[in-house]
Amino acid sequence: MTFSQALLERAQPMMDAIMAHPFVQAIAAGTVPNDVLNYYVEQDEHYLKDYLQVTALTITKTDNVDDINQLLTTAQFVQNESRAHQVMLEITGHTIENWRREPETKRYTDHMYASAYHGTYADALAALLPCAWSYAVIGEQLVDQGANNADNPLKEWIELYAPQMAPDAPDYNAWRFEALDRAVAPLSPTQLEHVAQTFLFSLEMEWRFWEAAWQQTHWQFEF
Numbered sequence: 001m002t003f004s005q006a007l008l009e010r011a012q013p014m015m016d017a018i019m020a021h022p023f024v025q026a027i028a029a030g031t032v033p034n035d036v037l038n039y040y041v042e043q044d045e046h047y048l049k050d051y052l053q054v055t056a057l058t059i060t061k062t063d064n065v066d067d068i069n070q071l072l073t074t075a076q077f078v079q080n081e082s083r084a085h086q087v088m089l090e091i092t093g094h095t096i097e098n099w100r101r102e103p104e105t106k107r108y109t110d111h112m113y114a115s116a117y118h119g120t121y122a123d124a125l126a127a128l129l130p131c132a133w134s135y136a137v138i139g140e141q142l143v144d145q146g147a148n149n150a151d152n153p154l155k156e157w158i159e160l161y162a163p164q165m166a167p168d169a170p171d172y173n174a175w176r177f178e179a180l181d182r183a184v185a186p187l188s189p190t191q192l193e194h195v196a197q198t199f200l201f202s203l204e205m206e207w208r209f210w211e212a213a214w215q216q217t218h219w220q221f222e223f
């Protein structure tokens with residue numbers, strides 16, 4: 001069994017909890033409350049900017065030109081996500097005004113930056129991977145359930161993330177896991193477990209990102 005196959009087995013209970021999360025279920029039903037959508041989009045704008053910058057840092061940690069090009073290509077997908085945000089803001093009629101990272105956003109992006117600055121190349125990849133992987137699973141499963149029906153105001157959002165809607169597109173997640181398996185090859189058992197922890201921390205933060213929007217979590221104080 002490869003490192004990433006074992007990692008995905010460990011990750012499965014968290015991924016199941018993300019699919020079962022009331023926010024994700026409400027996306028499937030097209031019934032997400034407006035204030036939840038607004039909070040999510042505002043925080044995700046911060047998240048995506050940080051995601052791009054951490055991708056840039058990750059690129060500096062490898063000499064493999066193929067990986068560099070793949071990372072650049074996958075970063076381009078973030079442009080599609082402006083459309084994903086627009087779909088949500090068209091429902092609520094909101095304009096973004098919260099330019100502050102709320103606690104879980106800060107915790108997640110700090111973890112990504114720390115992994116890229118202080119970790120191995122494999123740590124940097126592992127911190128970024130749950131983001132793309134979990135959304136691909138969400139998109140795929142919601143389309144399989146028929147949640148992208150014409151009555152769902154979030155139909156376009158769901159389809160933006162569903163890999164089966166673009167069957168000719170390269171499978172970037174397959175590449176990410178293959179790159180991770182190559183990147184961990186020279187590592188010691190302690191370093192390997194560190195990479196696994198980095199990945200699982202980011203996946204936990206994916207759950208918390210949905211939860212923070214659902215609960216509208218804010219800092220205790222204005223500062």
Ligand SMILES: Cc1ncc(C[n+]2csc(CCO)c2C)c(N)n1
Nearest residue numbers: 047051074075077078131132135209
């Ligand atoms: C909190 C949060 N996690 C994941 C995504 C999804 N996402 C972010 S960047 C990217 C593309 C990578 O090539 C994908 C799929 C999101 N929008 N917000």
